[in-house]
Amino acid sequence: MADSRAHRGPHPEDARLFDAAAVERLRRATGDLGWLLSRGYVTPSALKLVGDRYRLTARQRTALGRCACSDGDLVRRWERRVDGEGLKGRPLWLDGYNVLTTVEAALAGGVILGARDGSYRDMASMHGSYRKVAETFRALELIGRVVYSLGASECVWYLDRPVSNSGRLKQIILAMGEEKDWPWMVELVADPDAVLAEAKCTVATADSWILDRCGSWFNLARAVVSGNVGDAWVVELGVGD
Numbered sequence: 001m002a003d004s005r006a007h008r009g010p011h012p013e014d015a016r017l018f019d020a021a022a023v024e025r026l027r028r029a030t031g032d033l034g035w036l037l038s039r040g041y042v043t044p045s046a047l048k049l050v051g052d053r054y055r056l057t058a059r060q061r062t063a064l065g066r067c068a069c070s071d072g073d074l075v076r077r078w079e080r081r082v083d084g085e086g087l088k089g090r091p092l093w094l095d096g097y098n099v100l101t102t103v104e105a106a107l108a109g110g111v112i113l114g115a116r117d118g119s120y121r122d123m124a125s126m127h128g129s130y131r132k133v134a135e136t137f138r139a140l141e142l143i144g145r146v147v148y149s150l151g152a153s154e155c156v157w158y159l160d161r162p163v164s165n166s167g168r169l170k171q172i173i174l175a176m177g178e179e180k181d182w183p184w185m186v187e188l189v190a191d192p193d194a195v196l197a198e199a200k201c202t203v204a205t206a207d208s209w210i211l212d213r214c215g216s217w218f219n220l221a222r223a224v225v226s227g228n229v230g231d232a233w234v235v236e237l238g239v240g241d
Contacts, residue, residue: 006133006134007108007109007110007134007135008101008104008105008108008110008122008124008133008135009105009108009109009110010108010109010110010111010233011111013057014059014110014111014123017057017059017060018063018233018235022060023235023236023237025054025056026054026056026060026063026064026067026235026237027236027237028054029050029051029054029056029064030064030067030068030116030237030238032053033046033047033050033064033065033068034069034070034116036049036050037068037069037070037073038070038071038072043065047061047064047065050064051064062123063111063113063123063235063237064237066113066115066121066123067113067115067116067121067237068115068116068237069115069116069117069208073117073208073211074116074117076212077117077211077212077217078117078118080211080214080215080216080217081118081216081217081218082202082216082217082218083218084150084218084223085150086202086216086218087147087152087202087218088150088151088152089151089152089153090152090201090202091152091153091154091155091156091201091202092147092154092155092156092201092203092218092220093156093158093195093196093199093201093202093203093204094143094155094156094157094158094204094220095158095192095193095196095203095205095206095207095210096157096158096169096173096192097130097159097160097163098205098206098207098221099143099204099205099206099220099221099224100136100139100140100143101122101124102120102121102122102206102221103135103139103142103143103221103224103225103229104124104133104135104136105122105123105124106120106122106224106225106229106232106233106234107138107139107229107232108133108134108135109231109233110122110123110124110233111123111233111235112225112232112233112234112235113234113235113237114222114234114235114236114237114238115206115237115238116237116238117208118219118222118238119206119211119219119221119222120206120221120226120234121206121221128162128163128164129163129164129165130163130164130165130166130169131165132165132168132169132172137172137176139224140172140173140176141180142224142228142229143220143224144176144177144180144184145228146220146224146227146228147182147220148182153183154183154184154185155182155184155185156184156185156186156187157170157173157184157185157186157187158189158192158195158196159186159187159188159189159192160188160189160190160191160192161188161189161190162190166188167188170186170188174186193207193209193210196210196214197209197210197213197214198213199214199215200215201215201216202215202216202217202218203216203217203218204218204219204220204221205217205220206219206221
């Protein structure tokens with residue numbers, strides 16, 4: 001079935017799945033999952049164990065899996081994280097869909113997960129296809145404003161070539177860059193994760209696999225959302241674990 005969504009907003013059940021009582025339960029679950037991962041449990045079995053204990057739905061388990069990490073991974077990610085000052089005069093490589101869909105979701109009122117490592121992650125999934133939504137242009141504009149307000153020398157977007165409509169999104173990004181006089185570049189590659197994991201410059205992503213392998217990273221989605229989307233629905237699950 002074709003994706004006909006005009007927004008990347010909340011799921012119909014999210015008001016119940018992420019109400020105050022559910023969030024408190026999910027925070028405890030995030031702490032428990034992090035404890036298990038820190039002691040060598042593999043993610044699928046640990047996630048099932050914790051999910052069953054707290055009687056979480058499939059969607060809540062997805063949120064839990066996106067927010068938890070081991071103590072060791074947490075320390076290593078924070079050691080490699082740079083703040084805005086670290087971008088001045090330096091290039092930034094973007095995990096394009098990862099950053100863009102999170103900002104789109106925040107603008108559309110979707111759930112934004114505050115993970116244990118401080119990253120902001122959305123609940124969306126593309127399944128091999130990207131569809132421009134009503135918030136796409138605004139999201140791109142906000143991302144550009146933040147990147148260049150921090151003095152980055154250039155911004156290179158990496159998009160998955162196999163994802164349908166990547167070519168169209170590339171043209172939209174380049175057109176906005178030209179209009180705003182932003183030195184944007186866009187690369188369509190087979191596997192952005194592998195490229196960004198080996199990057200010599202700072203990368204912007206919330207992808208756990210990349211965060212565990214890259215040299216340095218900037219929490220761009222969080223910077224954009226926290227600084228520009230005042231009514232964003234942020235569910236902080238990494239608090240107090």
